[in-house]
Amino acid sequence: MEIVIIFLQFFVSIxxxxxxxxxxxxxxxxxxxxxxxxxxLFLAVGLIGFGLSLFSFSKVGIxxxxxxxxxxxxxxxGIGLYLLFIFFSFCFSVIIxxxxxxxxxxxxxxxxxxxxAKNSFLFSGIQSxxxxxxxxxxxxxxxxxxxxxxx
Numbered sequence: 001m002e003i004v005i006i007f008l009q010f011f012v013s014i015x016x017x018x019x020x021x022x023x024x025x026x027x028x029x030x031x032x033x034x035x036x037x038x039x040x041l042f043l044a045v046g047l048i049g050f051g052l053s054l055f056s057f058s059k060v061g062i063x064x065x066x067x068x069x070x071x072x073x074x075x076x077x078g079i080g081l082y083l084l085f086i087f088f089s090f091c092f093s094v095i096i097x098x099x100x101x102x103x104x105x106x107x108x109x110x111x112x113x114x115x116x117a118k119n120s121f122l123f124s125g126i127q128s129x130x131x132x133x134x135x136x137x138x139x140x141x142x143x144x145x146x147x148x149x150x151x
Contacts (some may be wrong), residue, residue: 001069005062008079012086013054019090020050024097032116038124039116045128046097049135053093054086056139060147061085085146092142093135100131 024046028039035043061082068078104127105112115123 001066001075004075005065008082009058009062012058012083016054016086016090017047017050020047020093023094024050027097028116031113036116036119038119038121041121042116042124042128045132049097049131050090050093052132052135053089053096053139056143057085057089057092058082060143064150081150088142088146092139096134096138097131100127100134104130 024043028035028043032039061084064085065078065082068081069075101112104110108123108126110123112123112127
């Protein structure tokens with residue numbers, strides 16, 4: 001069973017990062033083309049944030065998968081529950097990414113497209129740190145909420 005979990009986690013992670021990269025690249029290509037250094041920094045940190053979210057949600061999803069399949073001997077239902085948590089992770093990351101853009105737009109009163117076009121590392125750094133902060137701060141409460149809804 002552990003080998004199946006390793007392969008499942010591997011392929012889900014590849015698909016997750018592919019979708020995250022495509023989503024973030026679509027956003028950044030709409031803002032500034034070609035990508036400059038500041039937007040590349042924000043893209044890299046965005047992928048790190050998506051990875052932190054995946055790590056948090058998949059850890060709980062794997063525990064549910066193991067527990068669910070050990071209790072009921074229904075491995076496919078456990079996989080479905082695990083994939084549901086991965087979907088929650090992706091949706092959570094997208095919402096936090098958009099929320100970070102909105103919060104920083106309101107608080108800094110800067111035009112994000114103009115700042116990224118000017119290659120502003122300060123603006124890109126503020127966006128990056130805010131995104132990681134929100135992911136780190138809100139992932140655990142959202143996971144607990146999802147677990148309470150499942151039980």
